[in-house]
Amino acid sequence: MKITMYGAEICPDCVKAKKNLTALNHIDLEYKNIIGDTATLKEFLAYRDHDAIFQEIKESGRIGIPFFILDNGEKTFDIGEYIDLPDETEDTEIPAFSCSIDKKGQC
Known part of the structure; x- marks a missing residue:
C-alpha cells in the first residue's frame, strides 16, 4: 500500500507516525x-485551504498534520x-506543544 504523509520533524505525532x-x-x-x-508547504496548504476534511482543523486553530493520503485517494488524519x-x-523527545499554535498539544 502506498501512503503519502505530510508532516514536520518538529511535530511529535508526525515523527511517531513516520517511524511506525x-x-x-x-x-x-x-x-x-x-x-x-x-513547494511542499504550498502543496500541503492547497489541501488545507480547499479540502473539507480540514474544516474542523482550521476552526480549532490546528495545523492538520500528520495528514495522510492513501493510494486510493482517501484522506485521513488517523492512519x-x-x-x-x-x-x-516510547515517547518522542519533542514536547507535544511544539507544533501547536495554541500550545494545547494538538497539531
Missing part, C-alpha cells in the same frame, strides 16, 4: 516535510484506522 510507517514492510511511504521547502500500527510505548 517506515517500520512496516508492506507500506510504501512517501514522506513530505512541509517545513523542508516552499491507524486503515492499517495496524505497531504498539509503541
Whole structure:
C-alpha cells in the first residue's frame, strides 16, 4: 500500500507516525516535510485551504498534520484506522506543544 504523509520533524505525532510507517514492510511511504521547502508547504496548504476534511482543523486553530493520503485517494488524519500500527510505548523527545499554535498539544 502506498501512503503519502505530510508532516514536520518538529511535530511529535508526525515523527511517531513516520517511524511506525517506515517500520512496516508492506507500506510504501512517501514522506513530505512541509517545513523542508516552499513547494511542499504550498502543496500541503492547497489541501488545507480547499479540502473539507480540514474544516474542523482550521476552526480549532490546528495545523492538520500528520495528514495522510492513501493510494486510493482517501484522506485521513488517523492512519491507524486503515492499517495496524505497531504498539509503541516510547515517547518522542519533542514536547507535544511544539507544533501547536495554541500550545494545547494538538497539531
